[in-house]
Amino acid sequence: MIQLIYLTVLLPFIGFLINGLFGSKIKNEKIIGAIGSSAIGISFIIVAGAFFELLSLPADQRSVIVTLFTWLKTGGLDVSVAYQVDQLSIVMALIVTGVGFLIHIYSIGYMHGDKGFWRFFAYLNLFIFAMMNLILADNFLLLFLGWEGVGLCSYLLIGFWYDRKFEKSTTADAAKKAFVVNRIGDFGFLLGMFLIFMEFGSLNFSEVLPAAAAGGTSEFIFTMIALFLFIGATGKSAQIPLYVWLPDAMAGPTPVSALIHAATMVTAGVYMVARTSVIFASSEVMMEVVAVVGILTAFFAATIGLVQTDIKKVLAYSTVSQLGYMFLALGVGAFSAGIFHVMTHAFFKALLFLGAGSVIHGMHEEQNIMKYGGLKKYMPHTYITFLIAAIAIAGIPPFSGFFSKDEILWYSFANGGFVFWLVGALTALMTAFYMFRLVSLTFFGKERFDHHHVHPHESPAVMTIPLMVLAGLSIIGGFIGIPEVFSGTHGNLFHGWLEPIFAQANSKLASHGSHSHATELILMAVSVALAASAIYFAITVYTKKQEIAAQTASRFKGMYNLLLNKYFVDEVYDATMVNPLVKFSDKFLWKIADVKMIDGLVNGTASFFLRTADIIRKMQTGVTQVYALVMMLGILTALFWIITSL
Amino acid sequence: MNSESILTLLILVPLVGALMVLFIPKGKDSVVRTAGLLISLAAFVVSLFVLDLFDYGKIGFKEFQMVHTFPWISDFNIFYKVGIDGLSLILVLLTTFLTPLTLLATWGNIKVKVKEFTFFMLMLEVGMLGVFLSLDLFLFYIFWEAMLIPMYFIIGIWGGEQRIYASVKFFIYTMAGSLLMLVAIIWLAVEGSNVIGTFTTDLIALYAVGPQVGLDIQKYLFLAFALSFAIKVPLFPLHTWLPDAHVQAPTAGSVILAGVLLKMGTYGLIRFCLPLFPQSAVYFAPMFAVLSVIGILYGAFVAMVQKDMKKLVAYSSVAHLGFVVLGIFAFTQEAMQGAIIQMINHGLSTGALFLLVGFIYDRMHTREIADYGGIAKIVPVYSTMLLITSLSSIGLPGLNGFIGEFLILIGTFKSPVLNNWWYTVFAASGVIFAAVYLLWMYQRVVFGEVKNPHVKELTDMTGREIAIMIPILIFVVWIGVYPSTFLTMTEGF
Helix, strand or coil: CHHHCCHHHHHHHHHHHHHHHHHHHHCCHHHHHHHHHHHHHHHHHHHHHHHHHHHHCCHHHCEEEEEEEEEEEECCEEEEEEEEEEHHHHHHHHHHHHHHHHHHHHHHHHCCCCCCHHHHHHHHHHHHHHHHHHHHECEHHHHHHHHHHHHHHHHHHHCCCCCCEECCEEHHHHHHHHHHHHHHHHHHHHHHHHHHHHHHCCCEHHHHHHHHHCCCCCHHHHHHHHHHHHHHHHHHCCCCCCCCHHHHHHHCCHHHHHHHHHHCHHHHHHHHHHHCHHHHHCCHHHHHHHHHHHHHHHHHHHHHHCCCCEHHHHHHHHHHHHHHHHHHHHHCCCHHHHHHHHHHHHHHHHHHHHHHHHHHHHCCCCCEHHHCCCHHHCCHHHHHHHHHHHHHHHCCCCCHHHHHHHHHHHHHHHHHCHHHHHHHHHHHHHHHHHHHHHHHHHHCCCCCCCCCCCCCCCCCHHHHHHHHHHHHHHHHHHHHHCCHHHHHHHCCHHHHHHHHHHHHHHHHCCCCCCCCHHHHHHHHHHHHHHHHHHHHHHHHHHHHCHHHHHHHHHHCHHHHHHHHCHHHHHHHHHHHHHHHHHHHHHHHHHHHHHHHHHHHHHHHHHHHHHHHHHHHHCCCCCCHHHHHHHHHHHHHHHHHHHHHHC | CCCCCHHHHHHHHHHHHHHHHHCCCCCCHHHHHHHHHHHHHHHHHHHHHHHHHCCCCCCECCCCEEEEEEEEEHHHCEEEEEEECHHHHHHHHHHHHHHHHHHHHHHHCCCCCHHHHHHHHHHHHHHHHHHHHECEHHHHHHHHHHCHHHHHHHHHHHCCCCHHHHHHHHHHHHHHHHHHHHHHHHHHHHHHHHHCCCCCCEHHHHHHHHHHCCHHHHHHHHHHHHHHHHHHCCCCCCCCHHHHHHHHCCHHHHHHHHHHHHHHHHHHHHHHHHHHCHHHHHHHHHHHHHHHHHHHHHHHHHHHCCCEHHHHHHHHHHHHHHHHHHHHCCCCHHHHHHHHHHHHHHHHHHHHHHHHHHHHHHHHCCCEHHHCCCCCCCCHHHHHHHHHHHHHHHCCECEHHHHHHHHHHHHHHCCCCCCCHHHHHHHHHHHHHHHHHHHHHHHHHHCCCCCCHHHHHCCCCCHHHHHHHHHHHHHHHHHHHCCHHHHHHHCEC
């Protein structure tokens, strides 16, 4: 099966071509949906097969490269379209095709009746194609192809309803913003690649990474490479300072938010850093930077999530925050914990988004949670699965989120220090709070919608079954990563599986801090207690005593507005960078520098000659006598000159 | 086929064809159109034979194939001498490929003086092919200047409202540069008589002369050549003829101008400036690199705020060609091959953008971005093609533009001659702004709600228009996915 891995790239592409070229003629939603979904379903089966084949191999042979053809070969550059199947890429591939398949199925129900149904499935398949390239690539350049490809699909899908309004502008604006902000990150990634190529003479992982492990270059260069790559990661994975596109990306259809902007694409940055862990581990500074950016993003995004009223916005900021956790994990050297959280997060966050989609679907496209309330009885399946996901993300044992989040918190304490742990735990507290605020406002309490116009209903089975599968995964998904402190001698299975990938990076990192099991248990208990009390508090406030929330908001009005407006970061970016640049280009570069100065000089030269010629032209009087006179004078002068020089 | 004279045949086909077109009686526009198309297709077929005869084993720098030569002005050792290498081949193919497509594109908008138009287009092709194939500086100069004339008329007769201003500006700008080149050519030939004992304009002979010229004089010779080419590229700050020429030119003129004519500047740099004056080229490399980088950013910024689609694409050319010149002066194989590929890419992508702008102009008679909006639903095929073309121009991996830009940037980064990261850092930031201006235009034209009621009457692309676009898009994808086909032609550079 490993040798067939290229099919998992090819099949989604074929699906894209069929639906993209002929979808508008096929028209039948069932056929279009079946083509789109089966392309991903079959890919998942192949990936699963490859996984088991990998499992059967000895640990040191679990990296297989399947080469298709030479892509770019010139000078010292030699890059192939080649796919690398190993412990890390197979985990990512399982998530992408597995969750991707469920979301495809769900979309058949969600997008039912949409005029662009075929287009939607075409784009979705194209996305999987690009994403598979990203995670299976055996070199930086092919990874970059996937990297930009997923950005394109994100662009197309955010702007899917291109004629709709979105907040103050349009979906098309949101789409463009996502693409451009991502490109800023890609710019960093490109520079990283250039530097890697200059230092290591190759872009293939199989050459660069071992060379980096062996030392290869100075710490300064490692820092620069890691910095550039990390700029790329902050763009794709929505970290400070480039996270601003992700909340706006919610303009896209909800399955897109689930698939691209929660479960898969936004974790690409985490994957990339994990893949190049040995480079990051070679730079102490950059490890610190990654950890700090991660924890800050986690914290600040969570604070914004506390006050948002759009169901998808809450989830969007939650995603930004959870991605921050993943980077925190990477930054403190807990690479496999980061990937573990990528996986569990894919389950519960996809579930949350799909659940939100189900609610939006049942509430006639209403997204304001203030206009929900008491939906539990109308949407029992959606409710129970959403609740499971909320418990999972809040970090209540034994749900999946508990294991992954706790592992991150533990390592941030052990390797990062108390402050990291504290901020991480506070973030966990806020996470539990805003999630259950969301649950309460949506499913509990009074019904705040207009019964005349809105008739809440449960979604069809094609949508709820994927919810249930994901709910199951959200419950049990964490068991493969049970920490040592519970599993004893078996150790952490997930950790063990990824160990060879991160061995070189880990060996580069200085010895880890204390590893006392007692401390680990105490911290675990504290964070669970924090989360549980936040849940209790949120349910109490938002189902029974909403006035408390209102009072708090009015008492801390300044703070509340600051959070509600997301710290005005968008406004600041616009005022300090976007607008000045546009103004400068328009008013100065074009209208003055180009038209007046450069072209003015050109036209000035031309008119100088015209004017001079105009004067000289006067000599051409057309009067024969004048010409004859001048001729005579000329001849006389010439004669005089000849005679005198004799 | 005889490989001795095939290149001459290639030049003769459009030349004889153009003269034949003149004899078609008045009023038979469709006959003229068909004849023009067939002639240009015939030239394309001949160029495919050239491709077939091309020996991939002999692709070194300064190594030419299928050389056809005979004395022309024997007293001065001036020859008619044509030959081909990978660089010429790839540009010849671009020329013969784009010309028929362009002619096909005029069926919708050139309604008056069709015969004259077809004649000039074919003569233009003669000039372009001649420039790419000449191996004698005098011959090259003749073609170089001759090519101006048909373009001058194409803009001046079939252009927009300010066509006269634009065509005169185009003509004088280019002439100003090339006169200095003529002086330099003669100077170099005179130097040649000192070095090798004979006055000659034979390029291959002069390849041995140029490097021997002392740097004090060589610098001026280099600059004289380079100025002429830099105007043609156009390199910042010599670009202001371009927006006017593009906006005023008819679609076909814009396509050929962007697709092929601008490449003559970069071709000239590679063919003449670098090998004839290698020391000076290295000496001036930082200056050219700086101007290129300024052009990349400047072109992007100014493109961003344009309100006219054609002007936007024109300024984007300044940015794209900046990449090419940067690649040329990096002096690494990656960057040079990237520059050559990027010349083709720009020809395809920008040519396609001009075609698409032309198609919609034919329907709406406006190029103002603000007059559009919300056309995605009305003309889906058009919108899709515009998207793919824009993405190719933006440099999305998997499409052609990326390959060129990436090779140029990576080659510049490691360039020992430039030896400075900042060139690449600034140039690479151009990829961000390319996304800004093109996607912004795309968004304002294609997405959103319909504001202009006329937009509702738009009809989607016709079969003819689709037939023009498909071959271009095939190459857009081909170069992006499997660039080896094209890179192997220029491996020696």
